[in-house]
Amino acid sequence: MAKITMREAISQALMEEMDRDPAVFIMGEEVGVWGGTYAVTKGFYDKYGPDRIKDTPIAENAIIGGAIGAAMVGQRPIAELMTINFAFSAMDYIVNQAAKLRYMFGGQFTLPLVIRAVGGGGRQLGATHSQTPDAIFAHFPGLKVVSPGTPEDAKGLLKSAIRSNDPILFIEHATMYQVRGEVPDGEYTIPIGKSKIQREGGDLTIVTYCKGLELSMKAAEQLSKEGIEAEIVDLRTLRPLDMEPVLESFKKTNRAIVVEEGWKSYGVGSEIVSRIYEEAFDYVDAPIIRVAQKEVPLPYNRTLEQAALPQVADIVAAAKEVLR
Amino acid sequence: MKKEQLLDLYYQMVLIRRVEERGAELYQAGKIGGFMHLYIGQEAVSTGLIAAREPRDRVITAYRDHGVALNCGIPANEVMAELLGKATGMSKGKGGSMHMASVEKNMWGGHAIVGGHLPVAAGFAIGDQYAKNDNVTICMFGDGATNIGYFHEALNLSKTWGLRVLWVCENNVYGMGTSVERASAVTDIRQKAEGYGMKNADANGMDVMAVYEAAQEALAYVRKEGQPYFLEVDTYRFRGHSMGDPERYRKQDEVKKWQENDPIGIFRKYLLDKKTASAKALDEIEDNVEEEVNKAVEFAETSPEPALEDLYADIYAD
Numbered sequence: 043m044a045k046i047t048m049r050e051a052i053s054q055a056l057m058e059e060m061d062r063d064p065a066v067f068i069m070g071e072e073v074g075v076w077g078g079t080y081a082v083t084k085g086f087y088d089k090y091g092p093d094r095i096k097d098t099p100i101a102e103n104a105i106i107g108g109a110i111g112a113a114m115v116g117q118r119p120i121a122e123l124m125t126i127n128f129a130f131s132a133m134d135y136i137v138n139q140a141a142k143l144r145y146m147f148g149g150q151f152t153l154p155l156v157i158r159a160v161g162g163g164g165r166q167l168g169a170t171h172s173q174t175p176d177a178i179f180a181h182f183p184g185l186k187v188v189s190p191g192t193p194e195d196a197k198g199l200l201k202s203a204i205r206s207n208d209p210i211l212f213i214e215h216a217t218m219y220q221v222r223g224e225v226p227d228g229e230y231t232i233p234i235g236k237s238k239i240q241r242e243g244g245d246l247t248i249v250t251y252c253k254g255l256e257l258s259m260k261a262a263e264q265l266s267k268e269g270i271e272a273e274i275v276d277l278r279t280l281r282p283l284d285m286e287p288v289l290e291s292f293k294k295t296n297r298a299i300v301v302e303e304g305w306k307s308y309g310v311g312s313e314i315v316s317r318i319y320e321e322a323f324d325y326v327d328a329p330i331i332r333v334a335q336k337e338v339p340l341p342y343n344r345t346l347e348q349a350a351l352p353q354v355a356d357i358v359a360a361a362k363e364v365l366r
Numbered sequence: 367m368k369k370e371q372l373l374d375l376y377y378q379m380v381l382i383r384r385v386e387e388r389g390a391e392l393y394q395a396g397k398i399g400g401f402m403h404l405y406i407g408q409e410a411v412s413t414g415l416i417a418a419r420e421p422r423d424r425v426i427t428a429y430r431d432h433g434v435a436l437n438c439g440i441p442a443n444e445v446m447a448e449l450l451g452k453a454t455g456m457s458k459g460k461g462g463s464m465h466m467a468s469v470e471k472n473m474w475g476g477h478a479i480v481g482g483h484l485p486v487a488a489g490f491a492i493g494d495q496y497a498k499n500d501n502v503t504i505c506m507f508g509d510g511a512t513n514i515g516y517f518h519e520a521l522n523l524s525k526t527w528g529l530r531v532l533w534v535c536e537n538n539v540y541g542m543g544t545s546v547e548r549a550s551a552v553t554d555i556r557q558k559a560e561g562y563g564m565k566n567a568d569a570n571g572m573d574v575m576a577v578y579e580a581a582q583e584a585l586a587y588v589r590k591e592g593q594p595y596f597l598e599v600d601t602y603r604f605r606g607h608s609m610g611d612p613e614r615y616r617k618q619d620e621v622k623k624w625q626e627n628d629p630i631g632i633f634r635k636y637l638l639d640k641k642t643a644s645a646k647a648l649d650e651i652e653d654n655v656e657e658e659v660n661k662a663v664e665f666a667e668t669s670p671e672p673a674l675e676d677l678y679a680d681i682y683a684d
Contacts, residue, residue, distance in 0.1 A: 067496060093496065099526065104485050104519035111489015114474065115424070117496050134516075138479050139486060147467045147475060148458030149680030184681055207683035234684075 043226060049219040051193035052158075053082050055200035056120065058229070060090060063118060066204060069096035070105055070122030070158075079124050080160060080219055102128050106135035106157060113155040113209075114143070120204065126159035126213060127171050129179070140209035141184030152207040156200075161189075162215040162253055162303055163351055169339035172347075174304035176252075177313070179211050180280035187280040188234055189213040191255030193223035195278055198232030206234060215253045215303075237284040239291065243271030246361055247291040249314050250301040251277040254333075254352070258301050261357035272361060280310060288314065289322050296327035297364045301357055306334035331360045367578070372642050375417055375574055377651050379409040379630050382433040384659045385442055389432070389449055389463075392663070393609050398449045401478075402463040405433035407604035410629035411536050412437045412506065414577025415599075418585055419504060424472050424494075426487045427506040429464035430603075431476040434506065438473035440466065442658055446666035454669040458676065480541075481511035484520035484533075491529035491594075502588045506534045510541020512555050524594040525562045531594045532584050533559065536571065542607045543615035559596030571601030572629045575636065604628075 046054070060066050067090075068083060074097040077084035087095045098105050102123065109121035123129055129136060136157065144153050163172035180187045186208055190196040196214070203210040240255060241262055250258045255276050262272040273291045277283065292298050298318060300311035311332035318330060336350040367375075386404045393402050405412070408430070416425065416437035427434045435445050440456055448455025449463055456468050457476075467475035474490065477483035487505035494501040511517055512535060524531045535555050539546055546553050556566040565587060569580035577599060584595045602624040606613050613621075637643050 069492075096527075099519075099522060101519040101523065103516050104488065104523040107482075107485020107516065107520070108489040108492050108523060111486040111491070112493035112496065113489075114486070115490050115493035115497075117493045119492075134479060134482055135485065138482060143475075144683065145680050146457065146461050146465045147469075148456070148460050149683075150457075150467060150469045152683040154683075186682070 043224040045222050045224050046193055047219060048193045048196055048214070048221045049080065049082055051197040051225055052200055052214065053084070055197045055204070056083065057086070059201055059204040060094065065116065065118040066120065067094040067096065067117065068120045068122060069098050069109060071098055071100055071124045073097060073122050080216070102132035103135060106132040107139065109155055109157070110135060110139050110143070110153065113153050114151050118154045118204065120156045120158060123157060123159040125171055125216070126161035126175060127173050129159055129175070136179065136185065136211065137182055141182045145184055153209045154207045155209040156203045157209070157211045159211065159213055160216050161213050162217060163340045163347060164217045166342055166344055166347060168342045172340040174302070174335065176213055176280055177304055177309045180310070184209070185281065186210040186234060187213065188278065189252040189280060190278055191252045191276055193221065194225045195232055195238070197225055198230055199234060199278065202231045202234050205231070210234070213252065218253060218256065221256065235279045235282040235284055237287040238276050238278055239273060239287055240276045241272065241274040243273040245271045245295060245297070246273070246364055247288070247295045247298040248272050248274045248301055248357070248361070249277065249288050249298060250274065251280070251310070253303045254301040257352060257354050258357055260354045261361065264354070264358050265361055270361060270365065283313070285317050285321065289318070292318055292322050293325045296325050299331045299333055299357065299360045299364055301333045301352060303335055303352060305337055306332050307337060309334055328364045331364055333357050333360045369642055371417070372637060373651065375413055376633060376637060376648065377655065378413050378437055379574065379633060380652050380655045381442060381658065382409045382413070382436050383630060384655050385436065385445060385662065386432055388659050388663055389446070390609065392449065398463065399451065400462050401429070401608050402449070403430040403608045404603070404605040405430050407624065407629070408536060408538060408571065408601045409433055410574035410577055410633065411571045411599050411601050414574040415504060415506070415534060415581045417578050418581035419502070421472060422501045423585070424474055424490050424501060424503045426474040426483050426490065426503065427476065428480070428483065428508060428511065429476065429478045430508070431464065431466050435466040435468070435473060435476070438468065438471040440468045440471055440473060442662035443665040446662040447669050450666045450669070451671070452666055452669035453672040453676070454665070459672045481507065481514035481516040483507070484511065484516050485523070487531055488520045488524050488529055491524065491531045492527070495527070495529060500530065500589050500592070502530045502532055502585055504532045504534060506536060508541060509535060509537040509539070509546050509550065509555055512558055513541070513550055521559065521562045521564065521594070525564050528592050529594055530588050530592060532581070532588050533594060533596045535596070535598045536601055537598055538601050538603045540607070540615065543611070545615070556596055556598040564594055564596050566596035566598065568598040568600065571599035572627045572632055574629060574633050
């Protein structure tokens with residue numbers, strides 16, 4: 043097992059899959075000569091050349107629309123959105139095209155497309171560049187939405203995404219590229235659509251993913267010092283959603299909180315809580331609490347920004363609340 | 367063009383007309399749901415265009431797609447079955463009038479978001495460029511689509527990257543009920559392609575031979591030069607934008623004037639003047655089409671509905 047950063051894990055996954063399959067290419071803003079705005083594709087342009095590392099104009103409809111077309115005719119493009127906030131510019135392509143074309147034409151073709159996008163707040167980028175709109179995209183059948191929280195999962199899930207024949211939105215977090223974690227040596231993949239227990243515990247269940255996992259792990263350490271053992275279920279994939287490990291854990295602990303960075307209203311937590319109530323109502327011992335972003339556009343000022351984002355202390359408090 | 371080919375073009379144009387006339391009847395009888403946009407009046411455009419393509423050249427169009435589907439060789443049976451939402455339609459009844467595609471015939475739809483398919487067309491050409499072949503993607507759209515951002519992103523990318531796309535603007539004077547001069551900064555649409563440094567031309571869309579010749583020249587250029595090309599085709603839809611269009615935005619005189627230039631009538635006269643075929647031979651083609659369309663309607667009406675369990679089929683491949 044080697045300990046590497048999230049950035050290295052994603053970069054390795056891309057490189058391994060490009061080496062494995064000549065149909066894989068990358069297109070996006072500043073992916074080539076610049077080396078990627080988050081330096082994930084640094085060195086790729088020199089190694090693979092302009093045919094496989096395509097710098098695009100700043101034109102998100104052309105990027106995602108173009109990648110969809112190339113995927114429909116047999117290539118395996120990875121389209122990179124500089125940030126997920128720009129996905130709104132390409133909404134028609136993600137929602138109306140990628141998620142629907144195969145179904146609408148009776149399954150005549152596959153659409154093997156990966157859209158990589160960076161999301162999340164915490165970098166003082168202001169309201170338009172700091173969003174976590176994952177739940178919006180997870181709303182649409184036809185799309186798969188993956189958002190890993192560890193380097194191991196990032197690498198294994200991205201490799202699976204590139205090999206998948208479906209359109210997949212792969213969401214990374216802007217503040218997590220330096221997060222280090224152990225990854226298996228050599229070749230491995232992790233199946234899409236499988237939640238995972240990242241920490242075992244018997245007192246309560248924390249359901250989370252991506253940045254929420256990092257925060258929840260820290261919160262669990264604090265809680266442990268006070269004799270509270272949290273079990274953490276990492277969703278990893280938002281659609282298709284794997285509720286099995288969530289329900290299994292909940293049936294054991296009977297208490298849960300859901301942690302996400304996106305806004306609380308209509309969010310991932312809303313979905314998880316509904317599903318628990320629908321599928322495990324008899325096991326509910328306390329109201330389930332959602333820890334999420336405050337209902338404001340994210341401000342620039344650091345203090346205000348942090349006040350709006352979910353914090354470790356919020357998770358600890360919520361955990362104690364459901365155990366009260 | 368050889369006699370058989372010319373007669374085949376005549377057959378295709380009449381087939382589109384009859385399929386749609388019957389489609390309109392079935393729509394009014396409540397057997398076809400949703401939106402339906404008729405191509406009647408514009409038959410010469412796709413017929414001339416598709417006649418000039420090689421089978422490996424991809425075709426993609428907007429929602430006024432029945433004619434293109436037939437020109438690309440999708441059987442009338444399947445077109446009619448899709449209109450009726452039957453399992454035997456080429457999109458298994460899940461697409462309907464606006465979403466007809468056949469990968470086998472290299473016809474990639476049938477797209478209902480105005481201008482939405484233009485970047486996808488550029489994407490086909492990206493795929494072909496990546497595969498290092500010289501296939502051309504023929505992308506058709508209306509004048510209305512040239513005012514939306516997708517159009518400009520797609521044209522810009524195609525020229526910047528040297529993509530083999532033949533952009534074909536069917537200028538039928540109205541985007542829904544809004545005329546070109548009320549919606550577009552320039553009424554000569556191809557000026558927009560000029561802005562991207564793209565080679566362009568225009569053609570009379572009521573004359574199938576004019577479209578064919580313009581398309582041949584355009585396709586040869588795109589294939590040889592590895593560059594996009596913009597062809598503006600002037601045409602007119604004889605019917606409303608879609609079924610149930612009250613047509614308050616245009617005068618009957620204007621419609622009549624265009625109808626005097628019926629593309630089928632023009633081509634029929636051309637064939638008779640050139641003595642390519644006798645009136646009797648052309649009538650025979652029309653009779654054959656009538657029979658083919660009758661059979662297509664019967665096929666569609668007697669075809670099964672999609673199975674309920676197919677509701678969940680083909681959302682994902684994995």
